[in-house]
Amino acid sequence: MSHHLEAFLEMMAAERGASPNTLLAYRADLVDALGFLGPDAARADAEDLRAWLATLGGFSARTQARRLSSLRQFYRFLAREGLRTDDPTELLDSPKAPASLPKAMSEEDVSRLLEGASRLPVNQAAIATAAIELLYASGLRVTELVTLPAGTLHAAEPLVTVRGKGAKERLVPISRRAREAAQAAQESLTPRGKGRATARKWLLPSRGANGHLTRQGVGLLLKQAALAGGLDPAKVSPHVLRHSFATHLLSRGADLRALQMLLGHADIATTQIYTRVLEERLRAVVEEHHPLARA
Template identity: 45%
Template sequence: MRRWLDAFLEAQAAELDAAENTRLAYARDLIDFADWLERRQQDYTLAMRRDIEAYLVHCDEQGLAKSTRARRLSAIKQLYRFAYEEDWRSDNPAIQIRGPGRDRRLPKTLSTQEVDNLLSAAELSARNANDRLRNVCLMQLLYATGMRVSELVSLPVSAARGDPRMLLIRGKGGRERLVPLSPPARTALSAWIVQRDRNDELAQKKGAPASRFLFPSRGKLGHLTRHRFYTLIKDLAVHGGIDPAKVTPHTLRHAFATHLLANGADLRSIQTLLGHADVSTTEIYTHVLDERLTALVMDHHPLAKNDP
């Protein structure tokens, strides 16, 4: 089973350019399945459809969420599809198994006022001029483009030079997309690049190599980490008078999409800007808008009010 798993993860990295976090998630899920099979004197090579279905029942009995069970089945399906293509098995025991589906949860978002408060906090709460320029640039880019936080922190500086009107973003699966920059984002970007280049020049004089990232760091990744940015945005929420439980990097991505939709943007355009492979992923934002429109009617339409 270890040989199967190693080969499968290697193929994910080499052929599909799967992100490290995706591969780690596959590994965790498939190791759990392997451990369950071993306790029943089974392994990947002999497991049948009934075994996979029994494992899913086991996951349900453990109280795992629908999304977790769906993700585990997806990993198992991909493993057996890979094994079939490699002729390790003459059949695919997972091919006809239907998943539990996913609970359709509405994404948390922020009002335009709350976003304004976060952007103001980025300007006013920094410890020094360097941090202020960096924080303002991070927040302006995140809200202006709806980037995933992993895309934001790993942006190459080459993509941001020359006062661009559009930013080239490399997203999941290596897919690239162009996203327009708002005037405030362009201003923040220009100011940060001047400071960033100054910092990089000083670092090189001390023997450090030149950084290729827009937001460099001395850590092993070479750029600001997602965890550090997560901590930063929580601090900004506190300074902006917003409940930090409401604010994550992904909340700004949701706010970007929701505010566009509320102001008349079409779903296909938002899909392109967010880098969603399937428009069904983007459709969740219509439910956010539906909730707001329903509340608007119930609160303000004269026939919706109860008689005294």
């Protein structure tokens, strides 16, 4: 089966553009499954696969679902290549992963994060502040943020075009504060040599290979700002700021459909999870403050 596995991984890389990390995850999942199924794995039926799934009982539903997804991709590949006539995974039900509530910061903690960013060394403070302001003011994904071109923000154009998942474009408003923070970050950078070209190309430039700040670089800046602001860095990330943007907008009366457009969600069901956050908060407020809640 090893040659089938290698052929599958080659296909995922060449046709699907799977990243090295994604390929490693597929390999790990499939090595485990195929090791259990044995040399006849290519001819395994649904009952064989259910027996393998039963060995995953100690894992979370999310992990089980991911491993089954890897197996589905593999057996679809075998069927497509004519190595078997059916796909046994079609008869399997995916484990139901409980929907987890997004973790959002309070408005006060966002202010503390910005204060922490301002206390960082001069060469970091401006770009950290710009990253926080832009993420929190717009709800951008971190990849969308770091790949914004330098000429994206114009004073006369409050809406900017962002290229999101699946190369889909959407219009996102950027606040005056965020625009000013981004301008201050660019002015604080004094690149030399090749750096001048990259500074003109990207909104948040860097001397790295990509020419722009990386996702990891933004994450590190947020951790440093959190520490400087007296916050737990483990609870701060670009995605947490995106969740905070959405949660705070809803709590102040934003329309769910408008929020879907701002976040770039293809399905409004993805956006609706934020209503659960508000429900949980309202319940906690009643339980903590209502005089009869604990009677």
